[in-house]
Amino acid sequence: MTLSKALKTAFLAASVAFPAGAVGAAELNIYTTREPALIQPLLDAFTTDSGIKVNTVFLKDGLAERVLSEGASSPADVLMTVDAGNLVDLVEKGVTQPVQSDVLTKNIPAELRDAKGNWFALSMRARVLYASKDVDLSAFNYEDLADPKWKGKVCIRSGQHPYNTALFADYIAHHGVEATEKWLAGVKDNLARKAGGGDRDVAKDILGGICDIGIANSYYVGLMRSGKGGEEQVKWGEAIKVILPTFKDGGTQVNVSGAAVAKNAPNRDEAVKLLEYLASGAAQKIYAEANYEYPVNKSAEVDQIIASFGELKIDSKPLTEIVSHRKQASELVDKVGFDN
Incomplete structure (x- = not known):
């Protein structure tokens, strides 16, 4: 799916309630405070590439509180938000789990991820x-x-x-x-x-x-x-x-959007695969094109308008x-x- 076509369909999938049984091995569930139009092209590309279906719930506020209220039965696999402070808050409120991934370590600079692997920046x-x-x-x-x-x-x-x-x-x-x-x-x-x-x-x-x-x-x-x-x-x-x-x-000075694997993620392996995909050169290019953000992966191209500012x-x-x-x-x- 092209970026333009994906953006046109993004709002249709903006705030989907999880269907019954949406915890199978070929699916994963995202709670996100990011505007749906900005992430849907990435999720569409991931599904095409991996065959893993992604269900999303858009939460303008109260992401951590929602997960906490659901407890151990929470269907959330990935928590996605904007601002480093919000990512740290997720960790402090105990709703994330550490991830060790060579792919993420390679693609995301150390200053843009949690030292224990509880969250990872995906755009700047x-x-x-x-x-x-x-x-x-x-x-x-x-x-x-x-x-x-x-x-x-x-x-x-x-x-x-x-x-x-x-x-x-x-x-x-x-x-x-x-x-x-x-x-x-x-x-x-x-x-x-x-x-x-x-x-x-x-x-x-x-x-x-x-x-x-x-x-x-x-x-x-x-x-x-x-x-x-x-x-x-x-x-x-x-x-x-x-x-x-x-x-x-x-x-x-930079700030970030980023993601974490939820503490009780039912589909943890699929969640890690998504994070690894989002840190890949291909996905980072979509980030750059969709919202004029800087990629965290140095191998990805920066949009021409943003690149004109000089080297960051x-x-x-x-x-x-x-x-x-x-x-x-x-x-x-x-x-x-x-x-x-």
Whole structure:
């Protein structure tokens, strides 16, 4: 099935209730918080390749709570979600089990998977800099967001949004709490408008002359420039240049979508096969095409729009370490009045 045809049929399979007896050896069951249209092409390709049928249940919220309530009789084999913090939460709530797989170890870098094999990243989005094409800028450090030369020129969404608390948590991992508080206060002083809106609003406001630079996710640029967000958003995407910022002592901050094998998975072997398939070059290419995300498998091609940003140097801080600072990051956002 082609990607376009798969996307057309994705919504038809978006929130399927498991049929009776859907725990056979030729089937597996996914609980997912990912938008169905983004994963269905991958599941269709897996079924074609393996002969294993995949049943999905879409859960916008409460994934771990659903599995916990079902207990040992839960039909869930694979748990799929977005954001490293959510993956770590699944482990902390005791609904995953460790997996040892040479395929997964080979295809997914160590900093993008749990050290004990409880979860694995399957795609990435980078926290990048959107900049006006009128700004003479070819490189950028996250630390520079607090430089007074950008006073009144920075746009960003709410500091309490998970995309930003993840970035701020990474800053803590690099520089500590005290330095991060000072930096956040400096970024707030540089804001051109109140922190808020969405990532695409950063591009919109740069086009409108409200700000010169802003922090946002990489994949939104693909959605805008490709036309998937509509004609108006094409103008937003074309109004900016994208720079892959880094920490002065590290790389570019990334967040992930990922998956884990459920603790009581009835079809564990099939679940592992699915994860291995999703980490393969072929599946990673579909991820890149469907949502303009970065593949975690280095052998997979990056979409041309995203590749135009240059080579991505992933920050070396393990996602589990970054996630451990989320609460501190959130507290600092409130302490400096970032969203006020």
